[in-house]
Amino acid sequence: MSAAGPADLTVVVTGRRMLTAEVCEFELRRRDGGLLEQAEPGAHITVHTPSGEARSYSLTSDLSDRSRYVIAVRRDGAGRGGSRSMVDEVTEGDSLTISSPRNAFELVDAPAYLLVAAGIGITPIRAMLIELRRRGVRDVQLVYASRSREDTPYLDELTELVAFDEIDGLMQPMTLHHRFLHGALDWWPLLESPGDRHLYVCGPEPLQNELRALTMHWRPSRVHMEDFAGISAFGGINLPFDLEWQPSGATITVPEAVTMLAALEGAGIDVDSSCDSGTCGTCRLRLIDGEADHRDVVLTESERRDFVMPCVSRAKSGRLVVAPL
Numbered sequence: 001m002s003a004a005g006p007a008d009l010t011v012v013v014t015g016r017r018m019l020t021a022e023v024c025e026f027e028l029r030r031r032d033g034g035l036l037e038q039a040e041p042g043a044h045i046t047v048h049t050p051s052g053e054a055r056s057y058s059l060t061s062d063l064s065d066r067s068r069y070v071i072a073v074r075r076d077g078a079g080r081g082g083s084r085s086m087v088d089e090v091t092e093g094d095s096l097t098i099s100s101p102r103n104a105f106e107l108v109d110a111p112a113y114l115l116v117a118a119g120i121g122i123t124p125i126r127a128m129l130i131e132l133r134r135r136g137v138r139d140v141q142l143v144y145a146s147r148s149r150e151d152t153p154y155l156d157e158l159t160e161l162v163a164f165d166e167i168d169g170l171m172q173p174m175t176l177h178h179r180f181l182h183g184a185l186d187w188w189p190l191l192e193s194p195g196d197r198h199l200y201v202c203g204p205e206p207l208q209n210e211l212r213a214l215t216m217h218w219r220p221s222r223v224h225m226e227d228f229a230g231i232s233a234f235g236g237i238n239l240p241f242d243l244e245w246q247p248s249g250a251t252i253t254v255p256e257a258v259t260m261l262a263a264l265e266g267a268g269i270d271v272d273s274s275c276d277s278g279t280c281g282t283c284r285l286r287l288i289d290g291e292a293d294h295r296d297v298v299l300t301e302s303e304r305r306d307f308v309m310p311c312v313s314r315a316k317s318g319r320l321v322v323a324p325l
């Protein structure tokens, strides 16, 4: 586990409310009442939870208001305790250490948008909706999937937002899909004709895989995916590769079923880590040479040239050279 990093900030919890039986919203502010770092829709912060685990959560409120960040946390009873400790233990007045906002799910300027959220995946999508409404973008469609009406965070607020905009003629109606009620959703009619839309998807990996397969005819630059369940280091095809630790020149082999991080630790090279799922940003290393197979949700496209997250990422080339920050 790592301690807080240099860019970390201590904030105070100024509000919490249960949005559903499992999802709790937290409002975070600076203790001195000052402004928080500017964030854009799609950004997330990493929170050092009471359990000691670091967890990444999307910012979900109006990001033009820099007096507060708002996150929503789904209590995962089967998880490693990070979300459980947030929902069960964190109350108003508590302090939390958070990272600076990072954004690997940026909202690009486009004439039209199709926004797809599944369950807690609504959090970055909600911030995008608020921003697009402020910009007066006319062609925005939201598809919001969840298990049931009771399991749908922000449903009433979104319904109001969309209802208001229907009157304004600014937005198309929201499509709500409750899996327990409606069964499987047929995505094809929504995706068949890309037009000039950009697609934003925040939901679990199976949904992303399905939508990726159905958007093969879309321009890749118009399809944007976010998955905060974390990315498994063993989810893709893993090949062994050589890894050079630049400070010592030592070269180790990373076997196919071992992460870069574990291989480094096995060689006596200690790298700070926390989430082990490519979401918190703690384990970041400099990428000196070689082509990485990036599997994290932390690094932006431009950062991927120079950095790598060894807890999940691997190599496309047979050899990588890395160094500490």
Ligand code: FES
Residues within 6 Å of the ligand: 272, 273, 274, 275, 276, 277, 278, 279, 280, 281, 282, 283, 284, 296, 298, 309, 310, 311, 312
């Ligand atoms: S340990 Fe969190 S991104 Fe690697």
